[in-house]
Structures are given as C-alpha cells and as structure tokens.
Amino acid sequence: MELTLSEKQMLQGEFGPATRKAMEILVALGTIYQAEKMIPVSSVQVSGVSYDNLGEAGLDFLSEMAAGGGKAQVLTTLNPAGMDIEDPTSLGISPEFAGQQQRVIDAFGRMGIITTCTCTPYLTGNLPHYGEHIAWAESSAVCYANSVLGARTNREGGPSALAAALTGRTPAYGLHLAENRAPSLTIQVKAQLTENDEFGALGLLAGRQIEMRKQNRVVYIQGIQQASLENLKSFCASLATYGGAGLFHMQGITPEANLFAPTADAVEFSQADIQSAARSLNDESAAEIDFVSLGCPHLSILEIARVAELLRGQKVKKTFWITTARPTRQMAERMGYTAIIEEAGAVIAADTCCVVAPIQGRFHTLATDSAKACYYAYGKNKMKTRLMSFDEVVYEALK
Ligand code: F3S
Numbered sequence: 001m002e003l004t005l006s007e008k009q010m011l012q013g014e015f016g017p018a019t020r021k022a023m024e025i026l027v028a029l030g031t032i033y034q035a036e037k038m039i040p041v042s043s044v045q046v047s048g049v050s051y052d053n054l055g056e057a058g059l060d061f062l063s064e065m066a067a068g069g070g071k072a073q074v075l076t077t078l079n080p081a082g083m084d085i086e087d088p089t090s091l092g093i094s095p096e097f098a099g100q101q102q103r104v105i106d107a108f109g110r111m112g113i114i115t116t117c118t119c120t121p122y123l124t125g126n127l128p129h130y131g132e133h134i135a136w137a138e139s140s141a142v143c144y145a146n147s148v149l150g151a152r153t154n155r156e157g158g159p160s161a162l163a164a165a166l167t168g169r170t171p172a173y174g175l176h177l178a179e180n181r182a183p184s185l186t187i188q189v190k191a192q193l194t195e196n197d198e199f200g201a202l203g204l205l206a207g208r209q210i211e212m213r214k215q216n217r218v219v220y221i222q223g224i225q226q227a228s229l230e231n232l233k234s235f236c237a238s239l240a241t242y243g244g245a246g247l248f249h250m251q252g253i254t255p256e257a258n259l260f261a262p263t264a265d266a267v268e269f270s271q272a273d274i275q276s277a278a279r280s281l282n283d284e285s286a287a288e289i290d291f292v293s294l295g296c297p298h299l300s301i302l303e304i305a306r307v308a309e310l311l312r313g314q315k316v317k318k319t320f321w322i323t324t325a326r327p328t329r330q331m332a333e334r335m336g337y338t339a340i341i342e343e344a345g346a347v348i349a350a351d352t353c354c355v356v357a358p359i360q361g362r363f364h365t366l367a368t369d370s371a372k373a374c375y376y377a378y379g380k381n382k383m384k385t386r387l388m389s390f391d392e393v394v395y396e397a398l399k
Contacts, residue, residue, distance in 0.1 A: 001027060001030045001031060001035055001036060001037060001038075001171070002036060002037045003027075003037070003038065004038070007023065007038055007167075007169065010022070010023040010167055011023040011024065011027065015069075016068055016069035016070075017068035017069065018064075018065045018066070018067075018068030018069050018070030018111075018166060019068075019069070019070065019166055019167060021065065021068065021163075022065075022070065022162065022163035022164075022165075022166040022167050023163070023167055023169075025159055025160055025163040026038065026160065026163050026164070026167060026169060026170065026171055027171075029160055029171050030171030030172075030173065033171060033173040033174065034173065035171035035172045035173040036172060037171075037172050038167075038169040038170065038171055038172065039133050039169065039170060039171075039172045039176060040133065040168055040169060041074060041133050041134050041135045041164050041168060041169065041170050042074055042075065042128065042132055042133065042134060043074060043075045043076075043121075043126055043128045043132070043134040043135075043136070043151075044072070044074055044075070044076040044077075044134065044135045044136065044161055044162075044164050044165040045076070045077050045078070045079065045121050045126060045134075045135075045136040045137055045138055045141055045161065046076060046077070046078050046079065046108070046113065046137055046158060046161040046162050046165060047079040047137035047138050047156075047157070047158045047161060048079070048137070048157070048158025048159070049078045049079045049080060049081045049082075049104060049105075049108070049117055049158075049356075050079075050080065050081050050082035050101070050352075050356035050357070050358075051081075051082050051097060051100045051101040051104050051358075052082045052097075052356060052357070052358040053082075053356065054104060054158075056100075058104075058158075059100060059103060059104055059107070061159070062104060062107040062108065062162075063103070063107050065107070065111065065162065065166070066107045066108075066110040066111050070111045070162075070166045071111055071112045071166065072111055072112040072113050072165045072166065073165065073166065073167060073168035074164075074165065074168050075114070075126055076112075076113045076114060076165040077113070077114045077116045077117075077118065077121045077124070077126045078105075078108055078113060078114070078115060078116065078117045078118075079117060079118070079119055079137060079138045079141075079356075080117045080118060080119055080298070080323075080351060080352050080353045080356050081101055081104070081105060081117045081351050081352055081356065082097065082101050082352060082356055082357050082358055083097070083098055083101050083351070083352050083357060084349040084350050084351050084352055085101075085102070085105055085115070085117065085326075085350070085351045086326075086350070086351075087349070088101070090347055090349060091321070091347065091349055091352065091357055092362070093357070093358065094358075097358055105117075111162075111165070111166070113165060114126075116325060116326055116327065116351075117325075117326070117350075117351040117352070118298050118324075118325035118326070118328075118351070119138045119140055119141055119237075119297045119298055119353070120141065120144075120233060120297050120298040120300070120325055120328075121136070121138075121141060121325075122141065122144060122145065122149065123298070123300055123301075123325060123327075123328060124325045124326075124327040124328065125327070127149070128145060128149060128151035129149070129150075129151065130149065130150035130151065130255055131150060131151070131152065132151045132152065133151070133152050133153070133170070133176055134151050134152065134153045135153055135154070135156050135160070135161050135164035135165075135170040136153045136155075136156060136161065137155070137156040137157065137158060137160075137161040139155055139237075139240035139241065139244075139246070140233065140236045140237035140240050140241075140297050140372065141236075141297070142154075142155045142156075142240065142246045143236035143237075143239055143240045143245060143246055143247065143248070144232065144233055144236040146175055146181075146246055146247040147232075147236065147247050147248045147249065147250070147254050147256075148229075148232050148236070148254055148255075149255075150254070150255040150256055152175055152176045152181075153175060153176070153246070154170070154173070154174040154175050154176065154246065155240075155244075155246045156170075174246075175246055175247055180216065180218075181218060181247060181256065182216075182218065182260055183216075183218045183219055183220035183248075183249055183260055183263055184213070184215040184216045184217075184218060184219075184263060184265065185209060185210065185213060185215065185218075185219045185220070185263055185265050185266070185267070186219070186220045186221075186222060186262040186263045186265065186266035186267075187202075187205075187206050187209070187219050187220070187221045187222070187266070187267060187268075187269065188222050188223050188266060188267070188268040188269070189202065189221060189222065189223035189224055189268075189269055190223060190268055190269065190270050190271070191223075191269065191270055191271040191273070191274050192225075192271070193224065193227075193231070193274065194231075195231075195369070195389040195390060196230060196231060196234035196369045196370070196389070196390055197234075197278055197369045197370075197371070197387050197388060197389050197390070198274055198278065198389075199227065199231045199232070199234045199235040199238070200234050200235065200237070200238040200278075200369070200370060200371030200372070200387070201238075201274045201275075201277040201278040201281075201371060201387075202235060202238070202269065202274060202277075203234070203235045203236070203237070203238025203239035203240075203241070203242060203243070203371055204238055204242045204277045204280070204281070204371050205269050205273060205274070205277045206219055206221070206239055206242075206243060206245075206248070207238065207239050207240075207241065207242025207243025207244075207245065208242060208243070209243070209267055210239075210243035210244065210245055211242070211243055211244070213265075217243060217244055217245045217246070217247075218245070218247050218248065218249070219239075219243075219245065219248045219249070220248070220249045220251070220257070220260060220262055220263060221248055221249065221250045221251065222251045222262060223251075224250055224251070224252070224253060225252075227250065227253050229300060230300055230302065230303055232253075233297045233300075234297070234369070234370065234371070236297075237296065237297050237370065237371070237372035238370075238371040238372050240372075241371070241372045241375050241376075242371070242375070278371075278387050281371060281374040281385055281386075281387040282385070282386050282387055283365070283378075283384040283385055283386070285384070287364050287365055287384070288364075288365065289318065289365045289366070289367045289386060289396055290318060290319065290363050290364050290365055291318065291319050291321075291354070291362075291363035291364075291365065291366045291367070291383070292316075292318050292319065292320040292321070292366070292367045292368075292393055292394075292396050292397040293320070293321045293322070293323065293353075293354040293366060293367075293368050293373065293393075294307065294321075294322050294323070294368065294369060294370075294390065294393055294394070295321070295322055295323030295324055295353060295354070296323070296353055296354065296355065296368065296370035296372055296373035297370075297372075298323055298324045298325050298328065298353070299322060299323065299324045299328065300328065301328050301331045301332060301335075303390070304322065304324060304328065304329075304332045304337050304341075304348070305332075305335070305337055306390065306391075307322055307337070307341060307346075307394055308332075308336075308337035308340040308341055310391060310394040310395075311340060311341055311344035311346060311394065311398075312340050312344075313344075314344050314398055315344055315345050315398075316344050316345045316346050316397040316398055317397070317398060317399060318396070318397050318399070319347075319363070320345070320346035320347065320397040321346075321347050321349055321354055322341060322346055322347065322348045322349070323348075323349050323350075323352060323353045323354065324348065324349075324350055325350060325351075326350040326351060328350075329348060329350040332348065346397065353373075354366065354368070354373060354377070355372075355373060355376040355377070355380060355381070359381055360380070360381045360382060361382075363381075363383055364383060364384060365383060365384040365385070365386065366383045366384070366385050366386070367385075367386045367388060367393055367396045367397075368385065368386075368387065368388075368393060369387070369388060369389060369390045369392075369393050370387075371387060373385075374387055
C-alpha cells in the first residue's frame, strides 16, 4: 500500500509508540482489504467502551495506548459505556465495575477523545456531512452516517477506530469507494410504517434477505413515504444487526438514492410480513415483563419529551430505563422532562444502554420498541423479549 511521508513516519515511530501501533493496525487492515492508500478522516466514533465487553485485556490495551502518547487527531467520541458515568449507582452497578469502567473512560480522556458515550453521535455534535470520510464503529451509527447523512465509513472495530483517531487516517476500501455503494437488492415495501418497532421489523426482514444472499449488503428500498429521524435510527440499528449492513438507499428519503436505480433482484414485503416479523421478536412463553427500556439507539430529545408527556403525574410499576446521550439528557433537564420522568419512578440514564450495561441475570423479560435490543437482550443477556410500539412500552411500565 502506498503511504505518504507522514504516514511512513508514523509507522516508523517518529510520533511515538501509540501512533506507530495505530498505523500498524491500519496498514494490516488495508493490506487485508487490498487498499491502495490511506485517506484522511475528519470524524471518529470508537466502540468497545463498556468494561463488560472490554475486560482487563481491553483496558490494558487502552492504558498502553494512552501511556504511549496517543492523541486524537480529529473529532472523536465514544460509544456507550457500561454505566452512567456521572451516576453509576443509579443503575445498580457494582462499585468494582464502576471503578474499572471509570479507568477505561479516563484512558480515552487522556488521549483527547471526547468522553461523550453515545451511539447517536450525530445528535450530539459529531455530525459529518455528505461525502465526508469518517471512521465510525457503532453499527447503527455507521448505517445512519452512510445512508441518511451520505458520509462514508466502514464498520470499524474498536481498535481500528481508535487507530483512525490517533492518526487521522483510514485505509481506502469498502464503503469509502463509490463503486461499493451501489445496491444489489431492492426491497419493495407495500405497507404503511409509522412506528419505530415497525421500522425495526422491516430492518429484520431486509437483514434476513441480505444474509441469504451474501452479496454486497447494500439494499435499495422503495415504498416508504415518510420516515422520521427516530424511525431511521431504529431501522439502521435493526438492518445493521440482522443483515450486517452499513449502507442502504431509500427512495425519496436518503441522499444517494437518486444516484441508483432499483435492481433486478427484488423482494416485496406487505403489512402482514412486517407484523409477522415483529411477532417473531415476541416470545409468547415470556414470563411477566420485569424490565422496560427505551433508548436503543439512544433517544432523541423529541422522544424524551414524549416519554415525559406519557409519564406526567403517574408512577411506574416496573424497572424502566430510558437511555440517551449526556448532551440530550442535559437538554431534557433544562426542559423539565427529567424531573417528570424521575418523579414517575423511571430512570433516565446517560452514557449507557440496556445492552452494554452489566445486567445479565438481573431481569427475565424485556419490553422495548427496538428490534436490535431484542437481539442482544436474548443473545447477550439471556432475556426473553417483547417488541411493542414506543407508547406501548411506556404503558407497559405503568402496568
Ligand atoms: Fe446503542 Fe446500546 Fe442499542 S449502543 S444501538 S443503545 S445496543
């Protein structure tokens, strides 16, 4: 792979051991994917932040990179951690876990990474524009950045995203190249979708089709008349989870859709298909719901306003976590939404979520509007799941 003079200097260790290690990671990645060169990135989002996923080995790696003089060269933010960093005990997290999680955050902080922990960086100031090359790691955010914003990123792993942050570079392959952004499958939607859980069910159906074909994983979607930011973030999370997709085009909605035509390979989904996909995430054998959560991906301020409206003057009867980014929570505090939610007995937590927090064994059945949360609640945390609409999730907490 062709490297510029400064990239060669990074590789030779002239900018310190952490930068050398970072460039070694990127060169290895670029070699595997036959990239011809590196390209500059302007924004990074790093995953592998929860100590629950990182463990001691991950923490050691981060501490080593910080001690080796690693410094973020571009705007870099973090994926959710395993706790609310400013209020760990609000979620029943053990002091031992909280201590190790804090060391992780401190290591990132020493590298000049902004310790805002969210899977919706695009809602909190890390917002790339059309055509911008970036290196993001969280799968739902990658899908959103490529598809809805028209930025260009591969789905990075934690180490490769950190390496991009410390060098300001990423290998030029995959979704950075225009020729890899064309769709290979068309999904025709013959249904009216309005709720997040319905868009999540569509993501599940489309994802299964992608998995069956093993092509380039880019789909072209027709038939969606309208989709809110919240619908799209839900769809992105589901499509990335069930189909490993990093990019889709939605006719009339996403910015690159008009560059492409529908493909010959096409499948159609009806309202009944959507309903049946949603039902497949409802475990009918589930015992009573004992955990309710909204915020996968992290809630927008509009969604928090809706929760507050529904909870005003009421008391929840189940454990109810509402998860969001710290800056969004600060807006919610200013607007009085947090006070309403907390008076109702629900928890509004920043920096974390119901998947990356260490909760295995604490709950049996999760109610959520997120198809992605269902996947991980079952797979990672061994819970049964019930998928319902956003408002129904709130009503469930009040039952
Ligand atoms: Fe975000 Fe956690 Fe869901 S990182 S997309 S809220 S699994």
